[in-house]
Amino acid sequence: MAISHETEWFYGLQQAVQKAKQLKQKVLFSVVRKIDDIDPLSFYQAGRERYVGERFYWQDPEKELIIAGLGIVEKIQVKADANRVRKIEASWTELQKNAVKAGVSGVVGTGPLVFGGYSFDYNKTDSLLWDQFGDSLFYIPAFMLSIVKGQAYLTTNIVCTSEDQANLFKDLINERENDIRNRLTNVTVSENExxxxxxxxxxxxxxxxxxxxxxxxxxxxxxxxxxxxxxxxxxxxxxxxxxxxxxxxxxxxxxxxxxxxxxxxxxxxxxxxxxxxxxxxxxxxxxxxxxxxxxxxxxxxxxxxxxxxxxxxxxxxxxxxxxxxxxxxxxxxxxxxxxxxxxxxxxxxxxxxxxxxxxxxxxxxxxxxxxxxxxxxxxxxxxxxxxxxxxxxxxxxxxxxxxxxxxxxxxxxxxxxxxxxxxxxxxxxxxxxxxxxxxxxxxxxxxxxxxxxxxxxxxxxxxxxxxxx
Ligand SMILES: C=C(O[C@@H]1C=C(C(=O)O)C=C[C@H]1O)C(=O)O
Ligand SMILES: [Mg+2]
Incomplete structure (x- = not known):
């Protein structure tokens, strides 16, 4: 997982922080890099300690797209009502409005992406069993591995606020990416009685x-x-x-x-x-x-x-x-x-x-x-x-x-x-x-x-x- 072209995306990050300061709003920064092949399940597993409870996995039957997400930079949940689908979309659109994107662009399933779902029936959501999910739950991951038709991409997302400093973010991203890379191991499955x-x-x-x-x-x-x-x-x-x-x-x-x-x-x-x-x-x-x-x-x-x-x-x-x-x-x-x-x-x-x-x-x-x-x-x-x-x-x-x-x-x-x-x-x-x-x-x-x-x-x-x- 090479952390290459650092200056290239650091510029984007500086822009995002600048924008957040100007607008006094949070601004999403997202960078996509092509990387060498990583097993998506190992990537998912590598987030076991730091991101447990904040991971997702997706694979379609044709394996056109596999995504594994670690960490949450923004969570989207809305009130349980007949407009919940539209409201989730509205929050997602709002977040993208001022977003700064860097790196590879135009590849399906990479860059800023929201993953999640809804409950079956918005009229029946007072469930204890599902209290961690509520009526809807979507999130934008901090790190996401996408395998798109066999090619691997790493997306890193950050939500910048007006108090943030680009330099500190850069160090944090590097440290976290290194940490994930160091934890990549083969997945072994043990029996559970x-x-x-x-x-x-x-x-x-x-x-x-x-x-x-x-x-x-x-x-x-x-x-x-x-x-x-x-x-x-x-x-x-x-x-x-x-x-x-x-x-x-x-x-x-x-x-x-x-x-x-x-x-x-x-x-x-x-x-x-x-x-x-x-x-x-x-x-x-x-x-x-x-x-x-x-x-x-x-x-x-x-x-x-x-x-x-x-x-x-x-x-x-x-x-x-x-x-x-x-x-x-x-x-x-x-x-x-x-x-x-x-x-x-x-x-x-x-x-x-x-x-x-x-x-x-x-x-x-x-x-x-x-x-x-x-x-x-x-x-x-x-x-x-x-x-x-x-x-x-x-x-x-x-x-x-x-x-x-x-x-x-x-x-x-x-x-x-x-x-x-x-x-x-x-x-x-x-x-x-x-x-x-x-x-x-x-x-x-x-x-x-x-x-x-x-x-x-x-x-x-x-x-x-x-x-x-
Ligand atoms: C509801 C389920 O499956 C659905 C019901 C089916 C059926 O009754 O024949 C078939 C496929 C699914 O659309 C389920 O698997 O829980
Ligand atoms: Mg049937």
Whole structure:
């Protein structure tokens, strides 16, 4: 991690401090340098002591972009209300207004970047379990490693105030970067014994599914996604780097993410993109309808065919396609949606899958799209408002950031958000795992229960719990 071209960026830093003094406001300074290859997980691990509770990780399924962030220079959280998506965007825009950028420019996923997410339902945020996350949590990291199509970049961010001195900052940055470099070591994963695996009232959960089904028969509600929680207790503190490492090995076709906040960590391997924005191009995914993987190729193919022809799963999927199509047509000039779903296969499960791509109007931001899409009927249900209200009143758990948008946006307006499913909240030596399923009028509680059991497997495997076979 060479600290080269120091004079080049020191000039930018001086400018930022100057600006802060003139404006009597905080000014963000950001420098991007191309660096030699570093393993992003080692980088994440190197922040274990100094930045614990202030780290994030992101990797998309194609590995076009991997980012690991350490430290927080600015945290953005807003009040829980219907305007929260716009308010986060407004704070982020405000911070960029006077920002001074130095070094490499124009590379997606480098430079000033905000990473974070929202809770599922802004109307239900008084959760003790999620008190470190609140209703929304985004932050701009102090140090960020980005691997963009194989090339490594290091971004260093600083928020300057009118009292700051550029010289002191320079020494601080150098010292901190050296410290990270000195701590880079290979990640080794040790076993952590599971003491308890607690499933909270499975029969009660099936009853709620049955109630949803009977409610659907007498109301406008067509679909509702119901989730349940599994709680694991381990002998020792869970190392998030170990969990990330296993997820990276096992869930190669998913987004791998984690977001730390104080002592807690929200982590997962989700197969489901909410939105990706690259320039004016937009991408989303309709993912709903599920079946197990087969033990061998023949059985797997048979299950795939079953899924592709199952009326309940096809309708469950179709609800998502219609809603996403409608929501995106309002912001897109071009929109492509295949007529028939195909099948996405992950390590433990297969899903009906319809990719969506389009071109959006120039003034549309990724936050506009999040506002339009969340929650899709893959996470909430249909009609959206009725489904979310039903979940709020009946589901026996605190979703927090589960099933909600999580991702990043850079200063060029590019970004990507996935929905945080196949995920867990890690707290010390305990973990809460979440899994949900789309309930329709012809759902049976037993098969929905089975489907959620399979959906726990990615996190169970990464944590070292007992898998559902
Ligand atoms: C809600 C979850 O998954 C969602 C529900 C699905 C379904 O019911 O078939 C499939 C994929 C996801 O959109 C979850 O994994 O927790
Ligand atoms: Mg389903």
């Amino acid at each position: 599971t003491l308890e695996q607690i499933e909270d009232d499975p029969e009660g959960w099936k009853k709620i599914v049955a109630e949803a089904v009977s409610h659907m028969k007498h109301s406008e509600l067509d679909k509702v996604v119901l989730a349940r929680e599994l709680r694991l207790v381990f002998k020792e503190r869970i190392e998030t780097v170990a969990v990330l490492s296993r997820l990276l090995k096992e869930q190669t076709r998913s987004f791998i993410f984690c977001l730390e906040s104080a002592g807690d960590c929200f982590i997962g391997a989700t197969p489901e993109r909410l939105v990706k924005k690259h320039g004016d191009e937009l991408f989303s995914v309709c993912l709903a309808g599920s079946i197990a993987r087969g033990k061998d190729v023949r059985k797997d193919k048979q299950l795939e065919q079953e899924l592709l022809h199952d009326q309940k799963n096809l309708l469950e999927h179709q609800y998502v396609v219609s809603m996403i199509k409608d929501a995106l047509s309002s912001v897109c000039t071009k929109l492509e949606v295949p007529k028939e779903p195909t099948v996405m296969k992950n390590r433990h499960i297969q899903h009906l899958y319809t990719p969506v791509s389009g071109e959006c109007d120039a003034n549309v931001s990724i936050f506009d799209v999040i506002g339009k899409l969340h929650p899709t009927p893959a996470m909430g249900g249909l009609p959206t408002e009725n489904a979310v209200a039903w979940i709020r009143d009946n589901e026996q758990l605190e979703r927090g950031f589960y099933a909600s948008p999580i991702g990043w946006c850079d200063s060029y307006g590019n970004g990507e958000f996935a929905v945080g499913i196949r995920s867990a909240l890690i707290q010390g030596n305990e973990a809460s795992l979440f899994a949900g399923c789309g309930v329709l009028e012809d759902s049976t509680p037993e098969s929905e229960y089975e489907e959620t059991a399979i959906k726990f497997n990615p996190m169970l495997s990464a944590l070292g719990g007992n898998l559902h076979e």
